[in-house]
Amino acid sequence: MDAYDLITSGAQIRKLITKYVEPIMQEYGLRPVELDILEFITRENLTTSKEIMLRRHISKSHISKSLDHLLEKGFINMTEDENDHRIMRITLTQDSYKVISRVNDVYEQCKNVLLRGISDEEMHIFRKIIHKMNNNVDEELLM
Numbered sequence: 001m002d003a004y005d006l007i008t009s010g011a012q013i014r015k016l017i018t019k020y021v022e023p024i025m026q027e028y029g030l031r032p033v034e035l036d037i038l039e040f041i042t043r044e045n046l047t048t049s050k051e052i053m054l055r056r057h058i059s060k061s062h063i064s065k066s067l068d069h070l071l072e073k074g075f076i077n078m079t080e081d082e083n084d085h086r087i088m089r090i091t092l093t094q095d096s097y098k099v100i101s102r103v104n105d106v107y108e109q110c111k112n113v114l115l116r117g118i119s120d121e122e123m124h125i126f127r128k129i130i131h132k133m134n135n136n137v138d139e140e141l142l143m
Helices: 003-028 032-044 049-056 060-073 094-115 120-142
Strands: 076-080 088-092
Touching: 003 032, 003 094, 032 049, 032 060, 032 088, 032 094, 049 060, 060 076, 088 094
Parallel strands: none
Antiparallel strands: 076 088
16 A cells, blocks of 8 residues: 555545535534534543643644634533633533534444444454554654
8 A cells, every 4th residue: 555545545534424424514504623623522521622732633723713613503611610710611512412423323324334344353453553543643743
């Protein structure tokens, strides 16, 4: 596999996900980065914009704009931290959990498409490889 094959494989997967997620984004008036933020808050249990910025490698301005939009749409609440009033804590609303549930259903559909015909042994090897690749990307982005 050359570099082009590797990069375009990732792009194809992104297109598949977009195909299924686009109707949800349109229905709720959300952008891809906002869905990513909601999903990330849920999965990683992060509660501040700084945590999101450091873990997702999203710029501070992108996060700020996205959080403002999510707040305006009623998908998150933001409250001052009890110990440090400079910190705003993010919590999800019931509406955000509805969106996340639908997105997770879509992710499950995409997973089923991607893993069709792949054995348990191949999946085990793939998990190890993708874990290493993600670590490599994280290290590179933190430089």
